[in-house]
Amino acid sequence: xxxxxxxxxxxIELELLSHVNWSRKSVIWLGTLVFLFAICIYFYFQQLKHxxxxxxxxxxxxxxxxxxxxxxxxxASLIGMLISSIMGLIGVKWILPISRIAEIIALSFAxxxxxxxxxxxxxxxxxxxxxxxxxxxxxxxxxxxxxxxYVVLSFLLLYLPLIPDMILCKDKCSQIPPFQRKMxxxxxxxxxxxxxxxxxxxxxxxxxxxxxxxxxxAIHTVTSWLFALTLRAGWDxxxxxxxxxxxxxxxxxxxxxxxxxxxRNSFKLKDYITHVHFDKMGKLLVMVALVxxxxxxxxxxxxxxxxxxxxxxxxxxxxxxxxxxxxxTVQLGGLIIPFALLVIKxxxxxxxxxxISVIILVxxxxxxxxxxxxxQEHPYYPIQNVPEELMHYSPTIxxxxxxxxxxxxxxxxxxxxxxxxxxxxxxxIKENLEHEK
Amino acid sequence: MKNSxxxxxxxxxxxxxAIAMAQEKWLVPEANNDMLSIxxxxxxxxxEGKLIYTRSCRSCHGDPTKKDxxxxxxSPGDVASDLYQDQTDGSLFYKIQKGRGPMPSFENAFxxxxxxxxxxxxxxxxxxxxxxxxxxxxxxIPNLTLHISYDENIDKLVVKVTSDSLExxxxxxxxAYIQGMFGKYPLGSEMTNELGIAYFHIDSKIPGDTxxxxxxxxxxxxxxxxxxxxxxxxxxxxxxxxxxxxxxxLWSAAKKAPIWMIIIFNMMxxxxxxxIIYVIFGLRKFKKLS
Numbered sequence: 001x002x003x004x005x006x007x008x009x010x011x012i013e014l015e016l017l018s019h020v021n022w023s024r025k026s027v028i029w030l031g032t033l034v035f036l037f038a039i040c041i042y043f044y045f046q047q048l049k050h051x052x053x054x055x056x057x058x059x060x061x062x063x064x065x066x067x068x069x070x071x072x073x074x075x076a077s078l079i080g081m082l083i084s085s086i087m088g089l090i091g092v093k094w095i096l097p098i099s100r101i102a103e104i105i106a107l108s109f110a111x112x113x114x115x116x117x118x119x120x121x122x123x124x125x126x127x128x129x130x131x132x133x134x135x136x137x138x139x140x141x142x143x144x145x146x147x148x149x150y151v152v153l154s155f156l157l158l159y160l161p162l163i164p165d166m167i168l169c170k171d172k173c174s175q176i177p178p179f180q181r182k183m184x185x186x187x188x189x190x191x192x193x194x195x196x197x198x199x200x201x202x203x204x205x206x207x208x209x210x211x212x213x214x215x216x217x218a219i220h221t222v223t224s225w226l227f228a229l230t231l232r233a234g235w236d237x238x239x240x241x242x243x244x245x246x247x248x249x250x251x252x253x254x255x256x257x258x259x260x261x262x263x264r265n266s267f268k269l270k271d272y273i274t275h276v277h278f279d280k281m282g283k284l285l286v287m288v289a290l291v292x293x294x295x296x297x298x299x300x301x302x303x304x305x306x307x308x309x310x311x312x313x314x315x316x317x318x319x320x321x322x323x324x325x326x327x328x329t330v331q332l333g334g335l336i337i338p339f340a341l342l343v344i345k346x347x348x349x350x351x352x353x354x355x356i357s358v359i360i361l362v363x364x365x366x367x368x369x370x371x372x373x374x375x376q377e378h379p380y381y382p383i384q385n386v387p388e389e390l391m392h393y394s395p396t397i398x399x400x401x402x403x404x405x406x407x408x409x410x411x412x413x414x415x416x417x418x419x420x421x422x423x424x425x426x427x428x429i430k431e432n433l434e435h436e437k
Numbered sequence: 438m439k440n441s442x443x444x445x446x447x448x449x450x451x452x453x454x455a456i457a458m459a460q461e462k463w464l465v466p467e468a469n470n471d472m473l474s475i476x477x478x479x480x481x482x483x484x485e486g487k488l489i490y491t492r493s494c495r496s497c498h499g500d501p502t503k504k505d506x507x508x509x510x511x512s513p514g515d516v517a518s519d520l521y522q523d524q525t526d527g528s529l530f531y532k533i534q535k536g537r538g539p540m541p542s543f544e545n546a547f548x549x550x551x552x553x554x555x556x557x558x559x560x561x562x563x564x565x566x567x568x569x570x571x572x573x574x575x576x577x578i579p580n581l582t583l584h585i586s587y588d589e590n591i592d593k594l595v596v597k598v599t600s601d602s603l604e605x606x607x608x609x610x611x612x613a614y615i616q617g618m619f620g621k622y623p624l625g626s627e628m629t630n631e632l633g634i635a636y637f638h639i640d641s642k643i644p645g646d647t648x649x650x651x652x653x654x655x656x657x658x659x660x661x662x663x664x665x666x667x668x669x670x671x672x673x674x675x676x677x678x679x680x681x682x683x684x685x686x687l688w689s690a691a692k693k694a695p696i697w698m699i700i701i702f703n704m705m706x707x708x709x710x711x712x713i714i715y716v717i718f719g720l721r722k723f724k725k726l727s
Contacts, residue, residue, distance in 0.1 A: 059451060129648050135691040136702045149709055163723070190724035197726045213711055 004271065009430055016426045019267040019418070021175040028417055033412045040405030043398045044119065052122045054398045060386075061393035062377040065403045066120040068369040072251065073113035073406065074147070074223045075244070079252025079288075080106025083214050084407065085209035094280060096432060097272045097424050101263060102256045102402050103158045107254070108413040110151045110219070112406045117144075121403050139225045147154065150219045153212050160201055160208070163191045164427040180249065180420070220248045227371070233310030235376035236305075243295040249288035250335070251364035254357035257281050259414070261354040263423050272424050275349060282348030285357070289339040296331065313378055323374045328367060334363020442594055463537060465528045470623035472527030473571045477663070478548060478557040481612065481656060484621060486558025488515075489551055493543070501562050517562035527568065529556045550610055550626070573661060579656050581606060581664035586673050587639075594637040594670065598629050598657050609659035613637045616652035616667070629657075645673025 004012065014347040017124060047054050057064050084099035112199070118124050172183040221241040227241035231356040237243070260281070303311045304319070318327050338356045341347045347356065377391055395403070476482050490498075494516075499505035501517040514520050521529065533552050536542030543552065559564045576626055581641045598606040606658040609629045614621035622643075627635035650669040657664050682688070685695045 133536035133691060135689075136694050136698060137687045137689070137691075142702075147708065149713075151711075156713070189720055190727050194726055197723050200719070200722055202727060204719060207712060208716060211709060215709065391601055 004429070004433060005436070007271070009433070012429065012433075013168065013426060014270070015268070015421050016424050017169065017172055018430070020173050020420070020422055022177075022419065023239065023359055024318060026415065028213070029413055030412065033408055035413065037405060037408045040401050040408060041289075043401040044405065046398055047402060048124070052338070055402075056393055056399055058390050058393065059391045060379065061373055063120070063372050063376060064393055065369065065373075065395050065399060068114060068365070068372045069403050069406060070113055070120070071223055071244075071368045071372060072365050073109050073116060073410075074219055075248035075251045075368070076255045076361075077106045077109030077113060077150075077154075077252065078216050078220050078248040080109075080256060081103075081157060081212050082249075083253075083284075085157065085212050085257065089206070089209050089258070092277060093432065096428055097269075098256070098260055098277055098281075100158070100161070101259050101273075101423055104414060104417050105259050106252070107151070107154045107158050108410050108417070110147065111156060112153065112410050113415060114144075114147050115409070116406050119405075138350045139150040139222060143226060146218045146222050148213065150212075150215050153208060153215055157205070157212060158209050159187075159206055161425055161428065162421055163201065164186050164193060164198075167193065167420050168426060169189050169422070208345075217245055220244045229325065232375060232380060233308075233378075236313040237299060237300055238407045239295060243299050246292040247289065247293045247364065247367065248287070250292045251361060253281065253285045253288055253363065254360040255355040257285065258354055258361065261350055261357075263418070264350065267418075267423065268288050269424065272429075278350045278353050279345070279348045282342050283352045285353075285360075286339060286342045287362075289335060289342070293312065293335060293339065296335070310378060314375055317374060317378075319390050323370065327370055328369060330363045330366045334360055334367065340396050447575045461595065463532065465531045466476070467533040470525055472525075472530060473569055474526055474530075474553045474556065476553045476557065476627070476658065476660075478560060478568050480553040481621070482557040483561045485551070485612070485623065485626065486561075488553035488559050489547065489555055489624065493546070494555070497539075501559070507571050512537065516559045521559055522566070525560055526560075529559060533670070535545045559592045561577070576661065579606065579660055579662035581609065581659060581662045583655055583657055583664050583666040583671070585653070585655060585666055585668065588671045589672070592639055592641050594624065594639055594653065594655075594672065596627075596629075596635045596637065596657070598633045598635070598664070605631075606657075606659055607633055609633070609635075609657050611635040611655065611657045613656075614654040615639075615643065616654050621654065625704045632706070639670075641674060642674065642675035645671070647675055647677055649673045649675040668685045 008385060032191070043054075055064065055066075063288065080102035083095065083102045083430070087095040088099065091392050118127060121127065130144060134144075136142075166184040166188045170181050221244065224240040224244035228236035230236065230238055257278070260273050260277065263269055300319075302317070304315050306316065338360050341356060342353070373393055379386055379391075458546065476506070487672055490501075497507045497509075498512045498516050499507065499513075501515060504515045504518075506513045530552055532540070533547075533555060534542065534544045536544075538679040541707075547555075550722075560568070582599050582603075584599065586597075587593070588595055590592045596611050596613065598609040598611065600606060607629055608720060610626065611622040611629060611698045612626045615624060624637040624639060627637065628637045643651065649671050651666060651673040653666070653670045653672075682693075685693045687698075689695075
């Protein structure tokens with residue numbers, strides 16, 4: 001904030017609005033994304049036409065990389081809202097410039113997560129059956145409910161503080177098409193910057209910020225219950241909820257840091273998203289990684305000491321068997337070593353921190369794979385003469401493309417959102433500066 | 438020195454081949470080898486054989502077909518293997534009865550019938566097996582009739598075996614079962630006394646239908662004559678069976694979800710969505726405040 005104090009408010013406005021346009025670069029970038037997404041859509045049509053047979057899923061491994069990906073997206077969506085709401089409620093000031101970035105990340109991941117489940121369905125045309133015939137005893141129904149609730153809540157939390165900034169865009173941005181101006185006008189709901197309006201907005205914000213905390217924790221707890229409420233060894237664990245939630249903190253923080261880095265560089269926001277923010281987010285990452293390590297130790301040591309039945313088989317293949325290379329790479333390379341590095345102050349500067357975050361995020365994806373897939377490669381009941389091909393799962397090209405699709409869609413949503421709206425809450429920054437003067 | 442080594446080697450060979458010989462040849466006298474079963478093998482004889490096998494043979498011979506017999510010398514082998522299936526019924530009977538070395542003799546432990554039922558069980562692992570029946574020409578086969586009743590004072594099923602002409606049949610073998618949904622529960626195997634009667638204890642706690650009826654199956658055998666009875670006897674405990682999907686459970690259909698779950702689910706849904714809707718409707722106030 002120190003660097004901003006010297007700046008004129010008008011200059012701040014100008015700088016923060018400068019990326020709200022459809023520059024050549026952004027259009028080319030979006031075009032590329034749409035093209036790539038079209039390829040994924042092609043593969044999805046193949047799947048619609050020929051069924052899930054085009055995937056590597058089989059009788060045993062019926063949840064493959066689609067569901068791993070779903071769990072990953074839900075995980076990455078969790079922390080964004082928590083950062084902005086918990087810090088906002090406590091009154092932490094440094095978080096202000098990155099709170100909207102965190103929210104954009106959260107909302108985009110959550111929106112796409114819902115779509116990923118549909119790709120795992122053999123008959124997506126029967127999606128509505130879930131609402132007609134769904135049983136509330138089923139965790140899948142809870143999960144759908146809570147994901148939808150979270151998307152709506154995080155949309156509102158992103159939308160409300162955008163309203164004053166939309167008025168600003170409408171008045172100040174020159175290079176935008178007329179329909180966009182009209183959109184701002186409609187979406188700003190007759191906002192005129194009166195004190196009464198601000199008071200009401202802040203009141204709504206406070207309500208929503210409190211409400212989102214349990215809902216955010218619930219989305220990932222319920223997602224973990226999709227696994228933990230079964231009797232399958234390896235999923236049948238009482239700490240799966242907090243285990244997933246703490247893992248989500250790690251993945252989500254890494255995703256926010258990566259987004260901060262790209263916004264900072266391509267939108268020229270170096271004065272707003274400073275070294276201080278990276279340093280603090282780095283420390284937050286260390287803290288949440290520690291919690292996650294703690295849950296990992298519990299999740300592995302407790303069953304590994306007892307080594308009962310199916311769990312023993314699963315743990316052996318994980319710790320020393322067929323899945324051990326991926327397991328140790330993820331645990332050491334994606335959690336322990338990054339965490340140890342982040343303790344060093346120099347490593348929390350923007351570039352190294354971002355590189356470490358990318359590694360953590362990639363490892364987080366494979367961690368979800370390790371949680372979902374290998375367990376299913378062992379038969380649920382002791383069965384003889386299982387065809388060998390059922391015991392192994394490897395995704396097909398179509399499946400990989402359909403899994404890449406959500407990532408591309410995610411980038412499209414994030415790009416569009418950050419081209420339509422300022423990624424740093426202008427009015428809050430101004431309000432804050434005035435307050436300090 | 439050299440000589441003694443040669444001697445030792447020869448001795449060792451001799452011993453080995455002696456053991457090998459002993460293992461190979463288990464001679465069964467001709468007459469015993471050709472002996473045929475006094476029972477006609479069917480599911481019931483197999484079931485009885487299985488029960489005896491599990492109790493008295495499994496510890497050495499393991500589960501048939503799994504080749505998990507105990508390792509010893511000579512090897513007991515898997516009873517489903519060709520070693521067993523290539524022999525005659527009479528040979529198996531003889532070997533079980535007499536035993537050899539570590540294989541115990543079961544002559545005093547089991548009746549002939551029980552040993553035949555063991556043979557019947559061993560044969561059940563051979564799909565190609567066809568039972569060889571004795572030539573019954575010239576033998577008079579009795580026509581048996583069963584008379585079933587239940588004495589509730591002593592909880593006993595009373596089975597009387599007679600001929601067609603109601604002549605009492607002593608020393609007929611009788612087996613009784615309770616018919617369950619997926620199998621039979623053996624009540625026992627008895628010989629009729631001089632009055633032609635055999636008793637079977639029925640535990641009165643065994644759940645019957647709503648009025649306490651049990652499905653009873655009785656079979657008798659004497660000199661190749663057989664008779665069978667299947668019917669209901671009021672000997673069990675009257676039981677009202679509840680369907681597992683009756684009532685509200687986690688596994689019930691959507692309409693029968695547990696009440697507490699409906700309440701909690703809806704309370705949370707209404708609570709959270711109530712606030713969301715309140716905020717969404719509240720957005721209209723922005724216009725009024727401008």
